[in-house]
Amino acid sequence: MIEHLQDVMMISIAELVECRDENTGGHVKRTAKYVEILTKALVERNIYSDILNKDYVKDMIRSAPLHDVGKIGINDKTLLKNGYLDEKEFEFMKTHSKLGGETIQRMINQTDGESFLYIAKDMAQSHHEKWNGTGYPDGLKEEEIPLSARVMAIADVYDALTTKRPYKEAFTHDKAVEIILDGKGIAFDPVITEVFEEINSEFELARQIL
Template identity: 45%
Template sequence: MLLWSKVIKSILLSQEQALEMVKEGSIDTRLPIFDHDELGSTASLTNSMLDNLESTQCEVETTRDVAIVSLSALAESRDNETGAHILRTQEYVKVLAENLSLSDRYSKQLTKNYINILYKSAPLHDVGKVGIPDNILLKPGKLTDDEFAIMKGHPQIGAEALSIAEKQLGSSSFLQVAKEIALTHHEKWNGSGYPNQLSGEDIPISGRLMALADVYDALISKRIYKPAFSHEKAKQIILEGSGTHFCPAVVQAFISVEEKFVEIATNFQDSEAELAG
């Protein structure tokens, strides 16, 4: 009887651990089946339920991903930025977050699931640019103070658009993070950014990561108003901005993964047509 009790305890413990993994986001986890008895039948039924749940989640995620691509493509179509910029920045954000997740300070926040949400949300960082007039958004020269004041409204426009989606569709971690990124990726560590002059850790980690990724890509990219900077020059500018423009911890993560940044920039280059346009 004692031995049987230990076996039952072991089976229930392993199944409880599997369900805990599902709860934490590992939806592909299944309960172990040790025998074809009552406990095995229960585990089998639970696994069938998890199969259906995973299938439904995949459909929801596909729908969400289509919406992300559509919205980011809409923003891109009205801007001088390229589709490759969107791909590069989301890859930069991911490698930065993965490196930061190794530290004790950020390990609890930057979970595998949260990093995946960051990766999916990053393409929407400039969705608010759809609300900026063409004569400002597409101006090849330097903006006037008045024009720049209007341009600085795009983070708020993007956040408000995502808030409307949140109200209609219900709150989700994805929409919350997407809204954070859209609203805060132009904030600066020293409080001199926009739109809300947030500073330090009042800026969500999502916005701090996106800020560095966005600036780095702008620096290394050729535009009609500037040449492409080398990685070393971009790196120097980012290092000079540590503690003023950028979160020092994010800059340190950038230094740790700078070779991956170079690799991403190489793998997702702008096409000749985009550069010519």
């Protein structure tokens, strides 16, 4: 009962953030599904088995909807801009990851520190980090980046690429896959990227359904 209530609250918070931006409708639901697909594929292949135990996997899938919660702190002028962001606006937009981490940390401080909240914080704060250390907000690299955030990075980018935005048309599934594979070992964990290459058709199927 308590766990169900937690899930309902997380989804409600995530959808509240998302409803501010009509251009990303469904992003929360789709990325959560992609995270589930990719994580289960890793488990099936016994990859990162030292981290991906039953509880970690469950908590990661549960907390995925909160990865963009920091966007609640981005003003409408920037969040809803109908076009490309200029440099100053982009730098401001990038703060959403840090804001997300701080928001969830406050939730941790006010509770008994539920395990899923720590994973939610990792995903919110670090899903824009890059394997080669050029991401944000902390410039983490390789396995310094929490595993949950490395999985979310691929899910998040795939959805961004295959969704129409004011500044671009939606890319095809094949083009999105090509871009992600080009980022292997640069933006994305090379091992997770290889698994994505194997199972990317499941992403396409989920995208068509959701």
